[in-house]
Amino acid sequence: MLPTNGYAAMAAKELLQPYSFDRRDVGPHDVLITISHCGICHSDIHQARNEWGISLFPMVPGHEIVGTVAQVGASVKNFKSGDRAGVGCFVDSCRTCGPCREGLEQYCDGGTLWTYSAQDKAGQITQGGYSNQIVVDERYVLRIPAALSLAGAAPLLCAGITTYSPLRHWGIGRYHKLAVVGLGGLGHMAVKIAKAMGTEVTVLSTSENKRQDAKRLGAAHFAVTSDPQTFTKLQGYFHYVLDTVSAPHDYNAYLNLLKTDGTMILVGAPETPTPVEAFSLIFKRRRLVGSLIGGIKETQRMLDFCAQHHVESDVEVIPIQQVNEAYERILRGDVKFRFVIDMASLR
Secondary structure, three states, X not given: OEEEEEXXXXXXXXXXXXXXXXXXXXXXXXXXXXXXXXXXOHHHHHHHOOOOOOOOOOEOOOOOEEEEEEEEOOOOOOOOOOOEEEEOOEEEOOOOOHHHHOOOHHHOOOOOEEOOOOEOOOXXXXXXXXXXXXXXXXXXXXXXXXXXXXXXXXXXXXXXXXXXXXXXXXOOOOOOEEEEEOOXXXXXXXXXXXXXXXXXXXXXXXXXXXXXXXXXXXXXXXXXXXXXXXXXXXXXXXXXXXXXXXXXXXXXXXXXXEEEEEEEEXXXXXXXXXXXXXXXXXXXXXXXXEOOOOOHHHHHHHHHHHHHOOOOOOEEEEEHHHHHHHHHHHHXXXXXXXXXXXXXXXX
């Protein structure tokens, strides 16, 4: 076993604290990564506070993991010591079901094994990237292109793929009008990636003070949703709405901004159910759909796309000792636009 240091939530709503645990030894198909950086995702907060009712403790959060390969198993073919590598939201799947065979491991019928707060085949709780190292089967390890900084690449492994995947799946690109709801960790990546795809992007935000950031990131337009006139002026304007918001809000108002046959895509996950009126969909034959991260092959394509187009996350790098403060700042919207933990601070 490999002694590992990290930070963990020992129970729901408790502050994260230093925690020592063991990783498995490196097997024939495994890659050992020394973690240099790990992003903080809003879902880390939901999980650490058991707001979805599915959390397992003790919990080392973190699924936006990057670093350097320290060791590989005897049968590993695609990685070697010294390579830049990353791990995203999951570390295994059944590998045999239809979704897995199609490269959609995140929808595995046998149960995707999440990077943390999940139970592996040996009955052990998986532990995430708020730690100094991780051991993962090479099938679930990603190569980080040299053109990307490690800190800027870390959030791509969740925020990047979460927004890239639906944009690709629904063929959003040139000649489309896209509304991005929310300009946080997910929203700012959606703007950057959609802009690189040639899409006309409008940011819809509750905060007027995000207007300049939206334009800097590549949005063509900006509108404040606290102004009721926004929903009148933009009614029927968009081909697509990408909703990144995790706080409760009215889906119907945004559905009415879609053209005929328009699609609203949910990637944010509010804690409570949201009512949807039938007429918001029936009129104009609109669709309300969802999307969950992406498979390994698609995530690698996303990383390569971001490297080609010079797209990284805007990050604030912090020592791990500030993680609890960072959680509170995220809830206040006080970050532009993603916290990334420098794991050197563990030492």
